[in-house]
Amino acid sequence: NKFVVGLTGGIGSGKTTVANLFAEYGIDLVDADVIAREVVSIGSDGLKAITEHFGKAILLVDGSLDRAALRAQVFNNPQQRLWLNNLLHPMIRHQMLTQVQASTSAYVIMVAPLLFENHLDSLVNTTLVVDIAPELQISRTIQRDGVSKQQVEHILASQMIRERRVAQADNIIDNQGENELLRSQVLRLHQQYLQQAADLET
Ligand code: ATP
Known part of the structure; x- marks a missing residue:
């Protein structure tokens, strides 16, 4: 604790x-913005789930997340935004707690x-x-x-x-x-x- x-x-x-x-x-600093990027980085479970849900069109040619495309998907779409938040928020919280525990x-x-x-x-x-x-x-x-x-x-x-x-x-x-x-x-x-x-x- x-x-x-x-x-x-x-x-x-x-x-x-x-x-x-x-x-x-x-x-030690734990940065929510940095973690929010990490949970959707290439090879992450977050990016896999997003790709399965929205399709490969939300990926850039290098396989990383096309943030603008994802933003367009959830813009004015509360249901999709909720889906995305329900996916990412627990991942972000978990990673934040993991980094807190690792701090010395x-x-x-x-x-x-x-x-x-x-x-x-x-x-x-x-x-x-x-x-x-x-x-x-x-x-x-x-x-x-x-x-x-x-x-x-x-x-x-x-x-x-x-x-x-x-x-x-x-x-x-x-x-x-x-x-x-x-x-x-x-x-x-x-x-x-x-x-x-x-x-x-x-
Ligand atoms: P964001 O939420 O946009 O990431 P932030 O809250 O992290 O911003 P900073 O990047 O730390 O804010 O500061 C914003 C800008 O203001 C920076 O260019 C920083 O150098 C400058 N700045 C910060 N504190 C002062 C200050 N007391 N006087 C003048 N400039 C400052």
């Missing part, structure tokens, strides 16, 4: 930046953009939200990815609103200031989590 911190936040809020600061203290650090940070939306918070002991205003989410994501304002707004609209996410958080990191201001917040939380992990042991 490891102490697990669920780290979340909206698009461009700074989850990766924050997670990497915890990693500097030797804390004092506690584990589980990074998940949709921690609350996908009910992954049931897998963690405490939640940490990286919070910034929507205008900053938009400008930083445009800066990072070179995408349009509309594209970012579309993703923002598909995620939980800021107020609800913050209301569910056990701890909040304000990432609206300079990058340096993050370090002190992360260090304080790291010390808190070390203590909570130790308390869990006893």
Whole structure:
């Protein structure tokens, strides 16, 4: 029974930046996005099941998953989307728990953009939200990815609103200031989590 911190936040809020600061203290990261790709990688049971269900048309020539084709299959099709989620979510949860168990650090940070939306918070002991205003989410994501304002707004609209996410958080990191201001917040939380992990042991 490891102490697990669920780290979340909206698009461009700074989850990766924050997670990497915890990693500097030797804390292992379990990344939901990475695992979501692994469970449908070439040769995986996930990709086999998807191919049997949707046909070979959802594969690229190299045999990997054609994400755009799969998205098109489930877009505006709640029944197919449900089928896909029912297939993948248990695989993702299982793999996340496997990586948590394999970790040897004092506690584990589980990074998940949709921690609350996908009910992954049931897998963690405490939640940490990286919070910034929507205008900053938009400008930083445009800066990072070179995408349009509309594209970012579309993703923002598909995620939980800021107020609800913050209301569910056990701890909040304000990432609206300079990058340096993050370090002190992360260090304080790291010390808190070390203590909570130790308390869990006893
Ligand atoms: P996504 O959900 O889109 O994967 P994320 O939450 O992981 O995003 P990051 O990639 O960590 O967010 O940060 C978004 C962008 O904002 C990056 O380019 C990052 O370098 C930058 N950034 C993060 N924190 C700050 C900060 N305090 N000041 C300025 N820029 C920042």
